[in-house]
Amino acid sequence: xxxxxxxxxxxxxxxxxxxxxxxxxxxxxxxLKILNIAHGSFYALGAYAAASFVGWFATMKFAPGxxxxxxxxxxxxxxxxxxxxxxxxxxxxxxxxxxxxxxxVTYAMFLILEDATKLIWGANPYYVSEPYGLLGxxxxxxxxxxxxxxxxxxIALVVGVAVWWGLNRTRRGKIVLAVIHSExxxxxxxxxxxxxxxxxxxxxxxxxxxxxxxxxxxxSVQPGVSVGVIIVSFAVVIIGGLGxxxxxxxxxxxxxxxxxxxxxxxxxxxxxxxxIVMALVLMVRPEGLFQQTQARKI
Amino acid sequence: xxxxxxxxxxxxxxxxxGLVAVALAAAAFCAPAxxxxxxxxxxxxxxxxxxxxxxxIPAVNGAKVLIEAFNAGTAPAPYNxxxxxxxxxxxxxVDENGGATQQVQELRNLYxxxxxxxxxxxxxxxxxxxxxxxxxEMKKFLILYDCGTPRIFEDGKYAYxxxxxxxxxxxxxxxxxxxKQRNVKADTFNMINQDYAWGQDSKKDxxxxxxxxxxxxxxxxDLLPKFGAGQYGTEISALMAxxxxxxxxxxxxxxxxxxxxxxxxxxxxxxxxxxxxxADHVLPGLGDKMPDGxxxxxxxxxxxxxxxxxxxxxxxxIYQKAYNVYPVxxxxxxxxxxxxxxxxxxxxxxxxxxxKPTGEQLAAALTNLEWDSPAxxxxxxxxxxxxxxQETAIGKTRYDAAKKMVVLDDIQRFPADCVNPPPNMKSExxxxxxxxxxxx
Numbered sequence: 001x002x003x004x005x006x007x008x009x010x011x012x013x014x015x016x017x018x019x020x021x022x023x024x025x026x027x028x029x030x031x032l033k034i035l036n037i038a039h040g041s042f043y044a045l046g047a048y049a050a051a052s053f054v055g056w057f058a059t060m061k062f063a064p065g066x067x068x069x070x071x072x073x074x075x076x077x078x079x080x081x082x083x084x085x086x087x088x089x090x091x092x093x094x095x096x097x098x099x100x101x102x103x104x105v106t107y108a109m110f111l112i113l114e115d116a117t118k119l120i121w122g123a124n125p126y127y128v129s130e131p132y133g134l135l136g137x138x139x140x141x142x143x144x145x146x147x148x149x150x151x152x153x154x155i156a157l158v159v160g161v162a163v164w165w166g167l168n169r170t171r172r173g174k175i176v177l178a179v180i181h182s183e184x185x186x187x188x189x190x191x192x193x194x195x196x197x198x199x200x201x202x203x204x205x206x207x208x209x210x211x212x213x214x215x216x217x218x219x220s221v222q223p224g225v226s227v228g229v230i231i232v233s234f235a236v237v238i239i240g241g242l243g244x245x246x247x248x249x250x251x252x253x254x255x256x257x258x259x260x261x262x263x264x265x266x267x268x269x270x271x272x273x274x275x276i277v278m279a280l281v282l283m284v285r286p287e288g289l290f291q292q293t294q295a296r297k298i
Numbered sequence: 299x300x301x302x303x304x305x306x307x308x309x310x311x312x313x314x315x316g317l318v319a320v321a322l323a324a325a326a327f328c329a330p331a332x333x334x335x336x337x338x339x340x341x342x343x344x345x346x347x348x349x350x351x352x353x354x355i356p357a358v359n360g361a362k363v364l365i366e367a368f369n370a371g372t373a374p375a376p377y378n379x380x381x382x383x384x385x386x387x388x389x390x391x392v393d394e395n396g397g398a399t400q401q402v403q404e405l406r407n408l409y410x411x412x413x414x415x416x417x418x419x420x421x422x423x424x425x426x427x428x429x430x431x432x433x434x435e436m437k438k439f440l441i442l443y444d445c446g447t448p449r450i451f452e453d454g455k456y457a458y459x460x461x462x463x464x465x466x467x468x469x470x471x472x473x474x475x476x477x478k479q480r481n482v483k484a485d486t487f488n489m490i491n492q493d494y495a496w497g498q499d500s501k502k503d504x505x506x507x508x509x510x511x512x513x514x515x516x517x518x519x520d521l522l523p524k525f526g527a528g529q530y531g532t533e534i535s536a537l538m539a540x541x542x543x544x545x546x547x548x549x550x551x552x553x554x555x556x557x558x559x560x561x562x563x564x565x566x567x568x569x570x571x572x573x574x575x576x577a578d579h580v581l582p583g584l585g586d587k588m589p590d591g592x593x594x595x596x597x598x599x600x601x602x603x604x605x606x607x608x609x610x611x612x613x614x615x616i617y618q619k620a621y622n623v624y625p626v627x628x629x630x631x632x633x634x635x636x637x638x639x640x641x642x643x644x645x646x647x648x649x650x651x652x653x654k655p656t657g658e659q660l661a662a663a664l665t666n667l668e669w670d671s672p673a674x675x676x677x678x679x680x681x682x683x684x685x686x687x688q689e690t691a692i693g694k695t696r697y698d699a700a701k702k703m704v705v706l707d708d709i710q711r712f713p714a715d716c717v718n719p720p721p722n723m724k725s726e727x728x729x730x731x732x733x734x735x736x737x738x
Contacts, residue, residue: 006539010532017529114346123355125552125583129559137563143538144564149531219528220555220583224348228526263532264539267521271493 015256016156024207030243031200040230041113046209049074051126079206125220132217241288340408342419347395352551360629398428423447423495443635451681474507486542500548506729603691610672634671
């Protein structure tokens with residue numbers, strides 16, 4: 001297999017994982033205008049919950065294939081329990097306040113959730129690698145890939161299309177778009193904005209948890225898994241444009257490609273390859289690739 | 299303005315000034331005795347973040363059981379005096395997470411606010427490089443117990459700072475020697491190391507050691523993922539695209555676990571001889587997910603590779619009883635630092651008429667000191683008597699289904715003088731010169 005094909009497959013695989021997480025981040029920003037620093041903590045919660053759910057399913061003698069369902073269920077449970085709790089219990093009190101304050105609030109949430117996960121699951125690592133081998137291996141030329149990596153690509157595609165469809169082709173989606181466009185006008189038309197906020201936040205958190213849950217089989221789930229993903233997710237949404245779904249997709253692909261090119265062709269540049277791309281994009285389009293330049297409201 | 303009127307003094311209140319005076323006098327009189335009753339140690343390690351599970355928490359757990367045994371006087375001789383020479387040990391645990399800048403502030407807090415007598419800490423090489431000059435500037439006693447970068451005492455000179463474990467040069471020299479002595483084919487070798495002080499130094503040492511032992515070996519892929527990368531699919535593809543005879547890595551903790559979990563199913567361990575310089579700590583958790591045949595070190599003769607001794611048996615037993623898992627490298631290194639500190643404090647106290655020693659007295663006592671640890675003899679032989687050398691060991695992994703654990707076969711121990719540079723040479727110079735004076 002040519003080096004170009006290897007670079008492309010690796011880029012696509014990395015971008016898919018990243019897109020699932022970054023999509024949630026950009027959705028929350030698009031609707032709630034919150035730069036959610038705690039997004040990585042929900043990713044970690046998803047990973048921990050998946051570890052627990054897969055373990056329970058195994059204890060109940062479910063067939064190995066059910067572990068994929070267990071991971072999906074884990075993401076649903078995290079979103080259903082934690083997202084409304086944090087949005088209704090904390091974030092809503094800060095809506096309309098300075099954006100910097102909201103960033104600080106989500107940073108506080110990040111710290112709280114970091115300790116909360118440690119209190120619940122402890123500091124020892126969890127291993128749930130069984131699902132990683134479920135789909136076998138795929139040999140392409142000299143390379144051997146794990147089938148599970150391609151499952152992530154499929155999940156990213158499904159999630160991306162579903163969110164796009166939900167926003168652009170459904171009534172509820174149109175309402176969300178109306179809120180994104182102008183919260184005041186939407187409210188004056190009878191839209192329950194706070195409900196839209198909670199719904200969008202829950203979907204965003206579900207995507208973070210989904211990313212974490214399906215990453216769990218590839219890593220040891222332990223304290224600190226939330227940190228790396230949030231930094232690179234921010235790079236994705238900044239490149240694509242905050243709040244833009246196509247932007248998140250293209251941003252993830254660009255980041256994946258930049259990293260893959262660096263690892264294969266210039267490993268010494270791996271660490272900063274993503275940020276060089278981000279800097280270049282910001283130089284040309286400070287608002288990101290897919291974000292419309294907006295007039296400031298006075 | 300309201301003026302508080304002083305009430306008439308009752309007999310009891312009349313006595314109060316006198317009682318207070320007596321109490322103050324008693325307190326003043328007792329003050330030196332109180333200070334003698336405890337020896338306060340700041341223990342800094344990762345209690346949160348990515349390094350907590352593999353290094354920080356096991357090390358702190360090791361400190362806890364050992365300090366408990368010291369305070370109870372149940373450690374074997376010559377460590378059987380209660381506490382430190384009769385002074386009860388009072389530990390203050392601090393989280394190393396947060397970066398070097400924060401650690402500098404935390405170190406200052408330990409000395410200035412907590413009034414600790416000594417600090418034992420630091421896993422991160424970057425943290426060690428940052429805090430060592432601060433302790434020196436404050437003239438406060440500091441033991442670096444874990445970090446591996448050789449630069450601490452090779453690029454700096456300290457009076458109050460010590461490292462009670464050997465640096466990373468030993469690990470990589472031992473790996474290369476192990477390969478050579480088994481005639482492992484190594485015409486080419488790939489590397490994957492984290493992009494910070496530890497990874498960069500480990501890589502450099504391995505390349506230099508290989509240049510001496512395998513002069514015709516060619517380094518190929520040289521991958522430097524960031525610390526905490528988590529996703530290694532691209533790196534694994536790169537390593538498999540240009541397969542080498544040997545693949546070297548100093549990855550550790552969650553990064554190493556993720557790398558193994560992602561690369562083993564892709565067959566990397568079957569295509570190349572993987573050698574890992576600091577990997578024993580992932581064995582208990584990974585179990586049967588750890589591929590057979592990987593050659594690994596533990597940055598010392600630790601855990602499954604520890605030499606048989608009564609001290610090691612005792613240490614292994616108290617740790618396993620407390621935490622239901624055997625001790626790996628991080629608690630071993632913590633133990634050897636506390637054992638050394640204990641002997642140094644007691645030696646300095648003996649020279650100080652039984653009183654708690656000053657930082658200077660303690661530093662003088664630890665300089666060039668030697669002591670037995672569960673991992674063998676520790677000698678403060680390098681860095682002007684401030685840098686330890688010790689023996690190390692390398693072994694090969696095999697999952698034992700009957701024992702339900704990974705065991706290490708074909709373990710080879712390397713004497714300290716075989717794998718550490720001599721006192722008068724820097725690691726890099728020693729390696730480039732072909733390791734002169736190595737007594738293997």
